[in-house]
Amino acid sequence: MQPNRSLGVVELRIPSKAEWVAVARLAVAAVANRLNFSIEDIEDVKLAVAEACTNCIQHANGSDQIEITCETEPEGLTVRVRDHGHGARPEAVTNRKSAEPRVGGLGVFLIRSLMDSVEYDVHPERGTNLVMTKKVST
Amino acid sequence: MQPNRSLGVVELRIPSKAEWVAVARLAVAAVANRLNFSIEDIEDVKLAVAEACTNCIQHANGSDQIEITCETEPEGLTVRVRDHGHGARPEAVTNRKSAEPRVGGLGVFLIRSLMDSVEYDVHPERGTNLVMTKKVST
């Protein structure tokens, strides 16, 4: 989306621990609530952010914080979720055609299903930087 | 409170605009929800944070962001709200004995009434730094 149309940026930093994921998803839902999203769209964003944070906690060894940045525009919301752990293996976060029902492996699939665009920027040393966008339906 | 007993720090940055205050109060309420607060205590914290943010927006000329930091401990929550505008005049934020019912002037009074400790650190150039604590009732 075009940065010059920004309605505002909200930044959040939480400890990389399970008990703080709810704070992230509620804060991002509140941000999304200020745009013209449907309730269903807001729920989608909430779950995608929670899945991203959960992955930072479960897989980003060595990172003690998660940074969540929300960029708001009339057309939609861009959320960045980044950690400073060992970055994801690129093949671990690629697009899969379908979810096989197993105990793990649904998080990235859900993120890619629920958001309109998803980009993973992974670095073994710098950590994982996920940028995802949800467009307001017109 | 003692920093070594920290359960975690949550940081939030919002634009200094009316529409983002709700994000701050909902995020801080979610943080407070992780401690052993009563619903009433959580509502108190929510309102105090909202009043602090509202004052940054209405009075801190020249500041375009508000930083909210939550430090959690088993004993309670410390919330810092800071802007980088023209700092409050010290006499504007002192303790008043009672609220006279007038259109303005209730914000600082409410903050001081609802929180257990309140400290304003004001600087004409550096802005206003408010540190307030709510203790978990035992």
Next chain:
Amino acid sequence: MDIKVNVREAQGQTYVVDLNGEIDVYTSPKVKDAIGDLIDKGHYNLVINLEKVRYIDSTGLGVLIGGLKRVREHGGTVNLVCTNPQIKKIFDITGLVKIFGIYDDEDAAMKALV
């Protein structure tokens, strides 16, 4: 996070303002406009129903106080309907219980107007 405002005529010269949601620095201008409109049209006896208000901050209180001041200049008054304990507490702490008539239901608030 938002506020819904509904204005309706009750018996006589009385108007009821129903508020539903959260009243804060972002939403209170909408409430202020609705109350101001009524007063501009010469309605000075108002019931403001806060039963469905989950949250109010000092800007919301300021709007209510401002409305009360304006109608009083015309010999009118503003009665509030409020049942939420947290909001009642805020009226208590700020001393606003002493200047507003605060009632548990709309009937009582209406009766006290006349």
Next chain:
Amino acid sequence: MDIKVNVREAQGQTYVVDLNGEIDVYTSPKVKDAIGDLIDKGHYNLVINLEKVRYIDSTGLGVLIGGLKRVREHGGTVNLVCTNPQIKKIFDITGLVKIFGIYDDEDAAMKALV
């Protein structure tokens, strides 16, 4: 932000797990423990009632899948009660509709067990 778990015996060898709240990475261990306890005690026909669940993430789904796998090893099954459209959508997207029996009310979920 939290989850309440209640386990109760229904007719026959059947147990119902009532969940109320939000199931995420923080709360799902509690759900996992409750289901694991039942299975450890030899109960392999379960109804998990999600009617009061407002939110579930992939760790919550993982707990349900894990439970289903374990009871199936003993010839049992897990039926779900779910009416929330957002949660139904998640079961849909992930293909879990195909492996779980998902019902609109507890009666139907119970009947389908036996």
